[in-house]
Amino acid sequence: MKVLITKAMVDVFADLVDDHNPIHVDDDFAANTKFGRCIVHGPLVVGLIGSKMARDFEKPVLKDIDLKFVKPIMVGDTIEIEFSNERIDGNTKLFDIVVTCEAAVTVTGTGQLVFRKK
Numbered sequence: 001m002k003v004l005i006t007k008a009m010v011d012v013f014a015d016l017v018d019d020h021n022p023i024h025v026d027d028d029f030a031a032n033t034k035f036g037r038c039i040v041h042g043p044l045v046v047g048l049i050g051s052k053m054a055r056d057f058e059k060p061v062l063k064d065i066d067l068k069f070v071k072p073i074m075v076g077d078t079i080e081i082e083f084s085n086e087r088i089d090g091n092t093k094l095f096d097i098v099v100t101c102e103a104a105v106t107v108t109g110t111g112q113l114v115f116r117k118k
Helices: 007-017 027-031 040-056
Strands: 002-004 061-069 078-089 090-101 104-114
Touching: 007 040, 040 061, 040 078, 040 090, 040 104, 061 090
Parallel strands: none
Antiparallel strands: 002 078, 061 104, 078 090, 090 104
16 A cells, blocks of 8 residues: 655644644754654554555454554655565464555564454
8 A cells, every 4th residue: 555645644643643743743843853854653654554454454453563663754755555474373363564665664563463253
């Protein structure tokens, strides 16, 4: 799943969670940091990963997610979220998570989903 992270998305997310840290929402402030521009809230990326889970897996119930933010994602970046190495252990689906931006890995991790009873 590819997603363009827009300033509007970040602003709405900042309002939703009441996190207006200037590194996320103030272009002038962010320009004077080591990043050079606004970075995306980590939890916004986690939400997008959850959205992909809902699209890719039938009736997912999240059991666990373990993520490492390797590189910041900037406002205006297009990210790609991919799941791989899917496997089953009992009633749990395990899988690897990789988020990339322009071929650079930005987030890595693992996820676990439990199957709902029918």
